[in-house]
Amino acid sequence: MSQAKDFAPSCPAPIAQYPQVLLAHGGGGRLMHQLIERVFLSAFSNPLLDTGHDAAVLEVGAARIAFTTDSYVVRPLFFPGGTIGTLAVNGTVNDLAMAGARPLALSAGFIIEEGLAVETLQRVVASMQAAAVEAGVAIVTGDTKVVDRGKGDGVFINTAGVGVVEHGLRIAPASVRAGDAVILSGDIGRHGMAIMAVREGLQFESAIESDCAPLSAPVLDLVSSGVDVHCLRDITRGGLASALNEIAGSAKVGMTIDERPVPVREDVRGACEILGFDPMYVANEGRFIVFAPEHQADRVVEVLRRHPVSGDACVIGRLTLERPGLVVVRSILGATRVLDMLSGEQLPRIC
């Protein structure tokens, strides 16, 4: 081979901004946050919205009312451990719970694709009702629209929820402090891998079931137990890593996380290994993190473990003054690295 020269560096022109919305803008990562900041926050900005919390808390007379909304698009509509209907109920109930609120009532809006079997819709709705009963909330108002065939994945559901805040705590990202402990409510990655396994036809000895579940019971127990809860966050799209980064970023604190105690089930780990995914970024639908003073961490774990949905709760890290906005994770070998937010969704790797 001829002697190589020292090559001049070369590289393509940058893509400064995407002029159109990409699917990656919905992935729960950095692109989604950019879209929210540039388009929505800049247009709608107000003190309640700007708190960056899962639900807004409105002061109505002497009462504090939590209000939130979420839309659900998932394929397939039915998957091990849940349906689009159970997601639509629990997702919104959980957003209320993250404000420390007791859920009162939900709305349900359906955008239905022409051609959907009525029997399928009935199964979705039945699962919603069952989830509402389990979460102790009623669906009190609703809406129905139908779109042309090919314009929706069977059915899209939007739910909004109101709840009442019956304690005096200020549960919000702005309340977290250096020295707070970070407590995780259970094993991670189940929902995302349950969906991936169905979509990609991965066969395991037993199906991975979504963790989809209402979180009100452990949260209400926690806020009435005397723990000084600073913030709560359910870890959904973008996984644990994105939720930690959201709080670190909006509260301008540093975080040190130990990945060793973070529970991940064997089947979820296996599925992640096959696809080249990191469980820290995989979606959940029944898990949350608690930020509370370190001296109360054991009490938080004890209260959470009283509830089956948070029976594997454990302390995974603490907030620090160093490196505000960054999440640093200690690997199983004891070295540290930055746990960043993903750009969009995790993409399966080439090899």
Add this chain to the structure above:
Amino acid sequence: MKFIDEYRDPVAAQRWLAAIHGLVTRPWTLMEVCGGQTHAILKYGIDELLPREVTLLHGPGCPVCVTPLEKIDRALALASRPNVIFCSFGDMLRVPGTDRDLLAVKAAGGDVRIVYSPLDALKVALENPDKQVVFFAVGFETTAPGNAMAVYQARRAGLENFSVLVSHVLVPPALEAILGSPSCRVQGFLAAGHVCAVMGYTEYLPIAARYKVPIVVTGFEPLDLLQGIYLSVKQLEEGRAEVENQYSRVVTKQGNRQAQSIVTEVFCIVDRAWRGIGVIPGSGLGLRDAYAGFDAERRFDLSEVGPRPEPAECIAGLVLQGLKKPHECDAFGRRCTPEHPLGATMVSSEGACAAYYRHRRVAAGQEGAR
């Protein structure tokens, strides 16, 4: 998890680290060839735990990073055509071409689909007889057998609506190009375990002998990497330059003969341009004449995509050759981030810059990485 946890055992890792610390008497610079190894090294923080004397450079073994701009632009042009379904491995979707990427083409209405295997793209072709299905056949020796098999089966089935856009590259010529560079700092290689699983390691024997560098075929788990580093350092300290096989649970000397034979059946060796590095003679695979009918570049008129000059800000080429570390680039983490990559090394999770950005910003920015 059995067969995984054993290779991530922290106690055993400490033993290997101690062994490496005990062995080193002077500075050594090693290069891990494969992007998957770079990713694991940074994820587990292995470079942080090594003795100061041992420097790891990140090699060119990320298929996303080395696919030339012109090929990406051709992929974008094909994917934009109304009658084409363009199938690709997931992480090629974010690689920037001259003015956009496959994600943007998809958002603008192009039919771009992620597949896990080229055989899935074949299935798409069977299911869509009225469309042209193009698969983006990129990667090293690891993906070549699967991609070759897809073309082979397409020909056997007489599929007329399936073709591949080929940008396959080979490891050994890239190693020689790096070693032949006057500013080469690499004193030993951790060869890519999965490439060797396919090809074996006889190709590396003449390279080790000619350039007097140890080459250790290495796996991807923390203990694999630590053992690979140990074996390399041991050779260097003892003045040896041999090919050793750390990854013997997967790799044999002769490799996977069946995989090799399908590659040889479908592909032949060609000169190939590497993004940021330039043309390396005999460093790629192209379709043989018997399979030329499945070459997307012959089936479609792509004359609108000419040669592409590349702007000079990004140092991806130097990073891929191990001459610079990602954080030594002015653009790193400022104008160049995973959302807005200036270079492909920032795109793939296997790319050195992306791995640095995700795992090492603290050390690189504030403490100065070694």
